Amino acid sequence: MARYAFDEEQTRQYLPLDAVLAGLFGVCRRLFSVDIAQVEPASVGAQVWDEQVRLFEVRRDGAPIGYFYLDAFVRPGEKKGGAWMNGVVGRSRALAPPGAEVRLPVAVLCCNQAPPVTDPASGEVTPSLMTFGECTTLFHETGHGLQHMLTQVRVRFRVRVRVRVRVRVRVRV
Numbered sequence: 001m002a003r004y005a006f007d008e009e010q011t012r013q014y015l016p017l018d019a020v021l022a023g024l025f026g027v028c029r030r031l032f033s034v035d036i037a038q039v040e041p042a043s044v045g046a047q048v049w050d051e052q053v054r055l056f057e058v059r060r061d062g063a064p065i066g067y068f069y070l071d072a073f074v075r076p077g078e079k080k081g082g083a084w085m086n087g088v089v090g091r092s093r094a095l096a097p098p099g100a101e102v103r104l105p106v107a108v109l110c111c112n113q114a115p116p117v118t119d120p121a122s123g124e125v126t127p128s129l130m131t132f133g134e135c136t137t138l139f140h141e142t143g144h145g146l147q148h149m150l151t152q153v154r155v156r157f158r159v160r161v162r163v164r165v166r167v168r169v170r171v172r173v
Helices: 008-014 017-032 132-149
Strands: 035-039 054-060 063-073 084-089 106-113
Touching: 008 132, 017 035, 017 132, 063 132, 084 132, 106 132
Parallel strands: 063 106
Antiparallel strands: 035 054, 054 063, 084 106
16 A cells, blocks of 8 residues: 555544445345345354354345354454454254254454444444455455355365465475
8 A cells, every 4th residue: 555645544434344344245245146134143043252243144045054253353362463264164964953954154254453432421432443454354354254155065175265375496406
């Protein structure tokens, strides 16, 4: 971003988390024909580890095909820095619950952005406001999550999100 003269902090006011999520989910709908909506964890038999963690259901043609947790906010002393995606469980026919054709994949997307702020005097809440870099990171991690959740591969060991780096060294004598 050094190419252009702008202060990334000044873009925050235009990028509240909920608006960014709405745009992100719209892109997912157009590209992958999926709908993503927040669900109450108890409604699907899930739990969250922090009150600010949100659970989302990914649906195609009205049927759930996966879930992901979004742990968006920094918690000093509890979470490491950076951002990442982990698969909680993968899609599996062999491990499907009784009466289900398949176990649905679940992912967790972790970011470390500023949480919403409540003014102690007025009680007014300022939503989490994102930098452009944080938006890019959220889109990036969501891409990893979608790769995990949208897979149609039937063999479990083939369902992985991995980046391999190959280094070739040639020594000539």
